[in-house]
Amino acid sequence: MSDTALLPPEELEARLRAIGAERYHILHPFHHLLHGGRLSKAQVQAWALNRYYYQASIPAKDASLVARLPTPELRREWRRRLVDHDGDGSHPGGVERWLRLTDGLGLDRDYVVSLEGLLPGTRYAVDAYVNFVKYRSVLEAVASSLTEMFSPDIISQRVSGMLRNYDFVSAETLAYFTPRLTQAPQDVAFAMDYVKRVPATRAEQEQVMAALRFKCDLLWAQLDALHFAYVEPALPPPGAYRP
C-alpha cells in the first residue's frame, strides 16, 4: 500500500493496535516490578503519588476537548468521561477513587493533593498531554485517548499481581480500577469509530497514529521518571517524595 493512499479503516485499526503492542507501558520494566511484587511499599507509594497528578489532570484535558467539540451530541459523549472522573456527587469518580488508593497505601491525602512531592518528570509528561488535547486538532485529541484500548490488560495484570504479591494492598485499595474495566471499552468504542470515520486523507490518518504514539510515549515517560528516581539509580530529585 502506498504511503499516500487512504488506509481502509480496518487497516488503520490494525496499525493502531500494533502501536500499542510495541509502545504501551505494559512493556515497561517498572510495570513488571510493580505487578510482580518486587517493589517496596515506599516505591508503590511513589507510583501512586505521582500517578495522582495524571488522574487529577484528566478532567481538565477532557473538559478542554468538550469546549472544542462542535455539537451537543459529541459533547455529551465526551462529557461522560467527566462524570467518570469527577463522579456525580453520590458515586465517587476516578479522582476520588485514586485518593482512596493513596489513602490505602498510607499516604497523607493533603500531601498527595498538594503535589509537593511530585517528580518534575511526571508533571512535564502530564502537562504535555493536557496541552496536546487543548491545542492539537480535535481528531488528534480524540486519537490520543485510544490507549484505553490497551488498559484492560494492564489493569488486570496490575490488580491480580498487586493483590497476590503485596500484603499492604487490599481489593478496597485497588477499587479504582474496577469501573475502568467497563468505562474504558465504552470510551474506546466511540473514539475508535471516530478516528476510523473522520479522516479524509492519509495525512490525517498519520496524525491519528502519531497521536497514539505520543500518548504511549508520555505514559512510558512517567514510568521512566519513577524508575530513575526510585528504582535505579534511585536518585529522587530535590523536593521529590522521599519514603
Next chain:
Amino acid sequence: MSDTALLPPEELEARLRAIGAERYHILHPFHHLLHGGRLSKAQVQAWALNRYYYQASIPAKDASLVARLPTPELRREWRRRLVDHDGDGSHPGGVERWLRLTDGLGLDRDYVVSLEGLLPGTRYAVDAYVNFVKYRSVLEAVASSLTEMFSPDIISQRVSGMLRNYDFVSAETLAYFTPRLTQAPQDVAFAMDYVKRVPATRAEQEQVMAALRFKCDLLWAQLDALHFAYVEPALPPPGAYRP
C-alpha cells in the same frame, strides 16, 4: 466606605444587583419592541437567528471553565450547566430547544446552524464572552455568569409579551424558556455564593463587579447590532440575514 476596604458580602451583592438595574438588556429598546409586539415576523426571526450563536456557544464557554476548575466538586457544579445546554440524550438541552424556536419561526435549521446569516456584531460579542471565560481568572469567569440573576424577569416579559402579541408564536415555540426559569436561579445561587465568599481583597471584588458589567455590555451589544441592522436605520451588512 473607602474605595479600598473589603465590602461586606451583602454590600457586594447589593452593588451587583445595582449593576443589573442599570445595565441589563431588559432596558434595551429592542427588548421593548420584541415583547411589545412591535416587530415584524422577519425581525423576530433575525433575533432568534442571531441569538442561536449565543446559545450554541454557551457550552464551549462552560466547558472551558470546567477545564480550569481545580476540584471535582467545583467541576460537578459547573458540569450541570453543560447538561442543561447539551441535554442528556433523552431530554433536549438548551441548544436543541433554541433550534425548535427557530424552527417554530419558520427558519431553515441548516441555515441557522451554518451561521451564514449571522451579524458580525453578534459574533464579536459572543466570542468576546467565550474568550473572557477562557482567559480571565476563574473568579471573573464565575462572576460573568451572574446576569442569570436578572433573567427570570426578562424571560417572563418576553414569553408573556410574545405570546400575547404575535400570532406566529406559540407556547411550544417558546418552550426554550421554561426550564431556564428553574435552572438559572440554581446557577445563580452557586455563583453568587462563590463571588461573595472567595475574594480576599477589594480589588478582587472590583473584578467581580467589572465582570458583571462586561457581561451586561455584551448582551446589550447583541441587541444594538440587531437594532441597527433590522430596526433603525435597518442596514443589515452584506451577507447578513435578509428577510
